[in-house]
Amino acid sequence: MPLPKPNLYPPFNIVRLSHVEFVVTDLALSRTFYVDTLGLQVTYEDGETITLRGLEERGHHCVVLRRGGKPVANSLSFKVYDEGDLDKAHDWFKAQRLPVEWVERPWQGRTLRTRDPIGIPLEFYCHMDRLPPIHQKYKLYRGVSPLRIDHFNCFSTNVDDSVAFYNSIGFRVTEYTDDAESGKLWAAWMHRKGGVHDMAFTNGRGPRLHHTAFWVPSPLNIIELLDLMATTGYLANIERGPGRHGISNAFFLYVRDPDGHRIELYCSDYQTVDPEHEPIRWDLKDPQRQTLWGAPAPRSWFEEGTFFAGVDVRDAELKAQPIVAP
Template structure:
């Protein structure tokens, strides 16, 4: 299927993936997991919502946990360049027939909410309250020392159309997995705005659902340390996949599940992609190095389980990709 061409003059300027907003069923348990085990820093907690961030981040939050009756992904947040970009985004959405609304959100400036044509709930903002840099506050480090939120990965029922939509918004393709043959279809795509492998990854599957969100950590040893922490603190069963190294993105990774089953990736060791002539890397679905450079396939849960978006019906994918699944 066609690989989208880069768009260097999008209708508005998205800078990067910024924050995830998750509904959880036990706020206290979720806070303990992300703060003590993973190592994120709590900035605010009003009893109904907890705001956390990584040690490198100046922004007030990159993860928002909301007390809810059911686990779900509420919103995925992206930062835009300035206030004018919010108005340009509103104009683009209106011209595209997409319903949107400007809302007020704690600790953020003017915020634009919309659901894209495929059911992914998005919020855009230009300004957020700042907090002191904690990068050198090693006395506060816990867990795997997460530095910053890096990307989102979603299950999309209509992969090609979703890729094309976000390419129009300036997301540039870095790597993709495709069926072999002349009529091969794209089964997954990694797209970026900030100049590394991805801010937004789009994977074929029942959607719209959040597959995972990811924090960057300093190095592989942080990930190995987290394995020891989880194995000795009651979270052994929450380690779903890894540690390992992806062929795609070159990332050293670990995937874990929080108390509600939301999937979190901790990773390091990807690469830069900001040059305008950067060529996307194609992977065959049959290449065993794609999932893990060392050849180990992903478990079945990896392909079947994800977090639904609140209020959105989940659709079956347009096709079923022929992927290798671990026994």
């Protein structure tokens, strides 16, 4: 199926991805992982909730950790340009016969909750409490020194349909993988903020959250994190990498938090802001697609992911298989 023509004048203006809310079963263990090991900064904590931000971020949080009995993701959140865009988003999703409700969220202004057609829970807001800058407080840099949240990747049962939907609200494809036999999309990377992606889709059992990624200063920070994790009890949490993706050209590492939520540490992709930017195509069987150096991903990377709270999953419609590590 051909890619849709980019929609440069969407019905409302999404600035970027904003934050994810995870349910975790042990808040203390999660704090040790996200704060003491990865290096995210605490902006609020009590016995039920911890909020975190990256070192370059001025918004109150990019991650919300909530204590609960089952590890799931409650929502993926996006920032819109102004309050008028929130109203436009409400009316647009309602016109698509998708559920809409205004919800209260701490540290945020009006927040719209909805979902996409395959069931991914989405929230949109304009205003979040602002915090003083800390990017030059270098004594705070530790772990992998995450600077900011970068993207989400979700399993989709039909990547063509997901691309068509997100294209309609202004996300633009930067790179994609298709299956030569069927002509259907197997994966796609889509952006709002001018990097390779804010949102990506991978063919698979879904909808589920595949991973949340954080931008880090350099590949050296990732190597230092590996040394730290390997000597502080987190060896089994290292899932894939380090390496350089063919898609996006980014240097990467995938790790799992204590509840299995997948986190990518990521840097060095490229600018895609020009409206005439042309997407890059990759064949599903190209070994450099996953990793520029040719190393295939483990089976867990294609099969495991975080469930969304209250959302049923189903098998992917496309049965094509990528190269998988033995």
